[in-house]
Structure formats: structure tokens, C-alpha cells
Amino acid sequence: MADSTQITIKDSGPFLVKGPFTLTDAEGNDFTIDKEMVALCRCGASTTQPFCNGTHRKIEFESVVRAPEAE
Numbered sequence: 823m824a825d826s827t828q829i830t831i832k833d834s835g836p837f838l839v840k841g842p843f844t845l846t847d848a849e850g851n852d853f854t855i856d857k858e859m860v861a862l863c864r865c866g867a868s869t870t871q872p873f874c875n876g877t878h879r880k881i882e883f884e885s886v887v888r889a890p891e892a893e
Contacts, residue, residue, distance in 0.1 A: 845872065
């Protein structure tokens with residue numbers, strides 16, 4: 823699974839996206855991604871959106887997401 827994409831939700835932080843992916847805006851334009859992993863903003867306050875710049879710490883953004891347990 824070396825070519826799979828993994829998205830990790832950080833507690834009170836960004837989405838970390840690792841692996842091959844394309845990030846496209848609402849008008850169909852692709853962002854240039856030159857890294858193996860990027861952090862995408864969840865708090866909405868980053869000045870480099872859609873990428874995280876650490877502002878979530880400054881504004882004390884809080885969110886903890888857990889996958890539901892299998893039944």
C-alpha cells in the first residue's frame with residue numbers, strides 16, 4: 823500500500839495528508855504540492871488556507887474526533 827493516501831486527524835489541530843493526492847479549489851484549479859505530507863487547516867483561522875500555519879494554537883481551537891467503535 824505504498825501508493826495509498828493517509829489522512830490523520832490531529833487533536834485540536836490540522837488534517838495531515840500523506841501520500842499521492844491532488845488538492846483542487848472550488849473553481850477546479852489545482853494547488854501545487856511539493857511535499858510528501860501537508861497539514862490542512864481545520865480551525866478556519868490560518869492565513870495560508872487551505873494549509874495550516876499553526877494559528878489553531880493561538881486561538882485555542884479545540885476538537886477531538888474519534889472513529890466510532892465497530893459493532
